[in-house]
Amino acid sequence: MNRSWHRLVALALAALGAVVMTPAAQAETKDAVKDAEGLWAYTLLEARGQAMPLTGVILFKDGLFVQQSIFDGEPFATQGAMAHAGTFGPGPRGVHMVGEQTISTSPGGMLPDSATAGKEPALRFRRDSQHDISVDRDGETMTIVFGSGTIQKFRRIGPAKGDIYKLENGVLALVDGHFVLVAGDATAVVTGYGTVRRSGTAYELGVTRWAEATPDKAINRKDGTIKATFDGKVFTLADGRAFRVVAAPKK
Numbered sequence: 001m002n003r004s005w006h007r008l009v010a011l012a013l014a015a016l017g018a019v020v021m022t023p024a025a026q027a028e029t030k031d032a033v034k035d036a037e038g039l040w041a042y043t044l045l046e047a048r049g050q051a052m053p054l055t056g057v058i059l060f061k062d063g064l065f066v067q068q069s070i071f072d073g074e075p076f077a078t079q080g081a082m083a084h085a086g087t088f089g090p091g092p093r094g095v096h097m098v099g100e101q102t103i104s105t106s107p108g109g110m111l112p113d114s115a116t117a118g119k120e121p122a123l124r125f126r127r128d129s130q131h132d133i134s135v136d137r138d139g140e141t142m143t144i145v146f147g148s149g150t151i152q153k154f155r156r157i158g159p160a161k162g163d164i165y166k167l168e169n170g171v172l173a174l175v176d177g178h179f180v181l182v183a184g185d186a187t188a189v190v191t192g193y194g195t196v197r198r199s200g201t202a203y204e205l206g207v208t209r210w211a212e213a214t215p216d217k218a219i220n221r222k223d224g225t226i227k228a229t230f231d232g233k234v235f236t237l238a239d240g241r242a243f244r245v246v247a248a249p250k251k
Contacts, residue, residue, distance in 0.1 A: 032094030035137035036060040036144070039176050040154035042069060043141075047150045055209055056082075057193050058152075059173050059180050061160040062250045063087055065097060066171040066180045068191045070209045070220055077220055078108030080120070081211035083191035084129075085171040085182040091132045093147065099129035101170060101182060103189050105213040107220055122218040125186040165235075166247035172235055174198075179205055181235075183243045188214045190241065192221075203228040 039059045045052045056069020065088045070081040086100040106120035136143040140156040158176030165172045170183030179196040183189065192210035196203055205228055210221035227238040236242040 032135040033060075033088070033090055035142070036088070036095055036135050038160050039157040039173075039178060039180075040142060041157050042152065043155055044151065044153035046152075047148075057157065057178070057180060058154065059160060059164070059175065060088060061164045061173065061175065063089060064164050064166065064171055066164070066173055066182050068180055068182055068193045068209065068211070070211055070222070076222065079220060080108070081105045081191065081209070081218075081220060083182045083189070083211070086129075093132040094134045095132070095144075097131040097133065099131065100127060101184070101189075102126040102129045103182070103184070103191060105189065105191075105211050105218040107213075107218040121215060123186070123189060123213040123215050125184075125189065163249035165245045165249060167235070168244045168246050170243065172243065172245075179203075181243075186215070188212075190237075190243075192226075201229050201231050203230055 037060045039057060042054055042056045042058070045054055053072040054069045055072060056067065058067040059065060065084070065086060067082070067084040069083075071079045073079050081104065083103040084099045084101060086098045088095055088097045090096065102125070104124045106122060108120065132147050133144045136145075142154045142156070144152050157178065160173075160175045162173070162175030164175065167183055169185055170181070172183070173180040174196060177195055178193065180193040182191045184191075190212045192205070192207055194208035194210075195206035197206070205226040207221055207224045207226055210224070210226070212219055229236050232245065232248070234242050234244050
């Protein structure tokens with residue numbers, strides 16, 4: 001009985017040691033979170049050993065992350081896009097991400113003359129995806145590696161100086177002279193990033209990449225201008241689509 005009890009205690013302590021981080025490990029995860037913070041532009045995405053050229057950004061700030069990109073290729077109008085928004089913090093590999101919105105759009109899937117015609121829906125949407133990533137920061141460059149082995153590399157645009165807003169169904173960031181927007185659900189999404197100019201409550205979005213979709217149709221845009229207004233409570237595009245803020249930025 002005594003021997004069995006000691007064995008159970010030993011097993012319990014071993015299990016506890018497997019899940020409780022040492023102080024050194026905790027410090028490393030805090031460093032990883034700090035290293036990730038900023039606005040970053042993609043330089044590489046490699047999945048299953050295959051490079052997948054794309055144009056996009058990822059932002060880590062104040063416990064929130066937001067990502068938007070469109071794959072490179074021609075014709076541009078048929079290229080797939082992806083966007084994510086959610087929370088992040090320390091994790092076993094460095095950073096743990098919870099994707100409250102995981103979005104992929106495929107304009108080509110709805111075009112009869114596209115190679116992906118009929119194979120891909122215009123919009124895929126998923127909630128609560130979990131990711132553990134390692135972060136390797138070297139000055140103004142960063143490499144993150146997912147548990148699946150996917151590698152993403154970035155160059156730093158800026159330190160994410162500005163504000164990030166939690167929307168009713170997404171995230172809006174206005175940092176480093178740039179905007180990043182990811183909003184929507186399984187019925188419709190609007191995503192994009194680029195530069196931003198402000199005059200009072202009037203905003204001019206200089207689009208680098210923009211993708212929006214419903215289950216029936218997806219559209220890509222680039223290198224254009226979109227007008228918007230924002231009073232800190234509701235972000236409204238010129239066409240009337242509005243996105244309500246539910247959590248103000250940390251000050």
